[in-house]
Amino acid sequence: MKNNLLEIRKEFYLMTGIMPIHATNYLENKAIRKDMIFERLAEQTFDNHKMLNVLIKKIKIWLSLDQSEFTNCLAGYIYYLNEDFENAKRYFLRAIERNPSNLDNWFDLAFSLYHSEEREQKLAKDILFNFDLFIKRFSNQKDKHKSISIVQLTKFAMVCHCKM
Amino acid sequence: MDKLLFSNYKPESFCREFVEIKGNSMQLAMYMSLVLGFKPLMDDWIPVKKLAEFRKACHKYKIYMREDVVFDHRKKNEIKSNVLGKDCLTTTCAQGLPFKEGAGGFLHIFLSKDKNILKKGVWYPLVIKNRVIFQPRIDNLKYGYVLGYPDCCVKFFSKFNNWKKYSFLYEAYKNTRNKPSFLCNPFLKATSFSYIFHMPCSYSCKNTISLVNNLRKEIKKKEPYFVALTDSYLKSVFLVFYEDKSYCFDGDLKDDLLRYRTAYYTFPGKTKDIYGKNLKKADSLKLESRKLILYHRNKVNEIIDVPMNSTAPEFPFLIKFS
Numbered sequence: 482m483k484n485n486l487l488e489i490r491k492e493f494y495l496m497t498g499i500m501p502i503h504a505t506n507y508l509e510n511k512a513i514r515k516d517m518i519f520e521r522l523a524e525q526t527f528d529n530h531k532m533l534n535v536l537i538k539k540i541k542i543w544l545s546l547d548q549s550e551f552t553n554c555l556a557g558y559i560y561y562l563n564e565d566f567e568n569a570k571r572y573f574l575r576a577i578e579r580n581p582s583n584l585d586n587w588f589d590l591a592f593s594l595y596h597s598e599e600r601e602q603k604l605a606k607d608i609l610f611n612f613d614l615f616i617k618r619f620s621n622q623k624d625k626h627k628s629i630s631i632v633q634l635t636k637f638a639m640v641c642h643c644k645m
Numbered sequence: 646m647d648k649l650l651f652s653n654y655k656p657e658s659f660c661r662e663f664v665e666i667k668g669n670s671m672q673l674a675m676y677m678s679l680v681l682g683f684k685p686l687m688d689d690w691i692p693v694k695k696l697a698e699f700r701k702a703c704h705k706y707k708i709y710m711r712e713d714v715v716f717d718h719r720k721k722n723e724i725k726s727n728v729l730g731k732d733c734l735t736t737t738c739a740q741g742l743p744f745k746e747g748a749g750g751f752l753h754i755f756l757s758k759d760k761n762i763l764k765k766g767v768w769y770p771l772v773i774k775n776r777v778i779f780q781p782r783i784d785n786l787k788y789g790y791v792l793g794y795p796d797c798c799v800k801f802f803s804k805f806n807n808w809k810k811y812s813f814l815y816e817a818y819k820n821t822r823n824k825p826s827f828l829c830n831p832f833l834k835a836t837s838f839s840y841i842f843h844m845p846c847s848y849s850c851k852n853t854i855s856l857v858n859n860l861r862k863e864i865k866k867k868e869p870y871f872v873a874l875t876d877s878y879l880k881s882v883f884l885v886f887y888e889d890k891s892y893c894f895d896g897d898l899k900d901d902l903l904r905y906r907t908a909y910y911t912f913p914g915k916t917k918d919i920y921g922k923n924l925k926k927a928d929s930l931k932l933e934s935r936k937l938i939l940y941h942r943n944k945v946n947e948i949i950d951v952p953m954n955s956t957a958p959e960f961p962f963l964i965k966f967s
Contacts, residue, residue, distance in 0.1 A: 513730045513779065523783035527803065562783055566764075592781050596764050599711075606714060609768075609778055610743050 485546040492543075493555065496535070497525060503551045506584040508616055516585045519558045526562050533562055550579040550586075557589055569593040570601075570631075578629050581619040587612050604631065607638035614641055650878055650893075651913050654837040659867040662702040666695050670837035674864065674875070679756055680706045681863045683856065684793045686762050690716060690751040693744070703756065711763040713753040714771065715742040730777030734770060735808070741771030741778070765791045794843040795853055801846035808957050813844055814885055815960035823849035827879035827966040828857040832891050835912045838875040848964060882965045883911070884932070887957060890917040892924060898965045904929040923947055932963050 490501035499521045506515040526533040536559045543552050556572035573590035594605035608615055618637055653670045655661055660677050664670045678684040691699050703710050716739040724731050724738060744752055755766035767788045768780040789799035805816040825848035833839045845853045865872040882898045885891040889912045896905025908924040927939035927946050937949040951961050
């Protein structure tokens with residue numbers, strides 16, 4: 482598995498020239514964002530649909546080889562850039578399941594929801610206004626790889642509303 | 646030109662409700678453009694207490710509305726120094742608050758005639774819990790397309806919208822090959838009299854001219870006086886230093902000499918009116934590279950060296966729109 486991830490990172494770097502570094506943005510780090518991949522990919526693919534189309538094909542292969550936070554985030558970025566917010570949401574959620582402490586993943590999920598249906602737009606704003614509470618709640622889960630659903634997030638958002 | 650330029654304008658009937666409800670006529674031409682089907686999406690800020698009336702007006706014009714969040718607008722120096730990301734804030738500075746019916750403040754909304762396009766509305770950088778939350782870069786890059794701006798202008802903007810390195814407006818000026826058209830004039834967007842709200846790639850951009858021409862024809866059928874006023878204001882001479890730092894003249898430019906009666910700073914309420922007092926004392930001017938030469942009764946009154954600035958570089962230029 483680790484070898485697969487190494488190969489994916491290498492291939493990604495050779496294709497895009499973007500360093501495949503993906504550090505956790507912990508709340509206490511007080512950083513706006515630690516990931517730079519999403520922004521760099523945006524600038525590269527904004528005017529270059531060919532590159533995006535290649536990445537869309539590649540990510541399916543990469544996901545079949547590896548299910549780490551990094552690969553799921555990459556999938557989230559690629560689908561987001563392609564305006565496929567359903568899939569972007571799916572993969573950012575998986576990234577959060579693997580690392581619920583990473584603030585960048587939460588914001589990326591929120592923005593995927595922001596471009597979805599009305600109910601999910603509401604959840605997006607709940608996450609953006611209460612990002613610290615979401616991180617604390619879901620980082621404290623006993624089973625770190627327990628799956629997280631939109632329904633769970635929505636239920637927790639209602640708890641946040643009661644506290645406000 | 647007169648002080649009407651900075652007053653609110655109420656149309657005879659078309660889109661009048663929006664002006665009455667908002668209490669101002671900012672973006673009036675954008676509302677008209679949206680209703681007439683030219684503009685796919687726009688956004689605005691509505692007092693929360695006026696929301697019910699505004700919804701009715703939208704219903705009348707068959708516009709869908711998406712409620713975003715409440716903005717508590719601030720000046721940059723009012724934002725606490727320990728707010729993460731404060732230094733990256735540019736023109737919009739606000740604390741974000743969740744929307745609650747009956748509460749105060751200004752609600753940010755998106756408007757469209759197509760419900761699906763509302764999903765493409767983009768988040769503005771807002772201060773929430775002591776940090777600025779920024780939208781994904783791709784949203785920023787694509788927003789121009791979503792708002793209906795011409796492709797060439799969106800691409801040009803993405804290339805030159807780096808305020809630390811470029812003066813975007815000057816880059817557009819350098820890119821202007823033909824006579825500057827009033828249909829491409831973006832300098833009055835802080836008033837009620839502007840057909841465009843995007844930064845054109847040049848002041849003679851064919852795509853902008855075509856888009857605005859069609860829009861203007863349709864607006865003229867419904868509000869001819871508004872079009873007459875807007876045309877007259879846009880067909881003026883402007884002295885441009887930087888974004889939010891330009892002047893409009895009631896005068897005429899001939900052989901590089903601008904003779905004028907009055908000069909107006911085009912962004913009322915903003916703080917970059919640095920040369921207003923100097924211009925008031927003069928009645929004509931010339932711009933020679935970075936030297937602004939002010940005359941009074943044909944005698945040199947003052948020579949101003951316009952500083953370059955290490956960031957946000959200024960390249961002043963005079964431009965006449967016709």
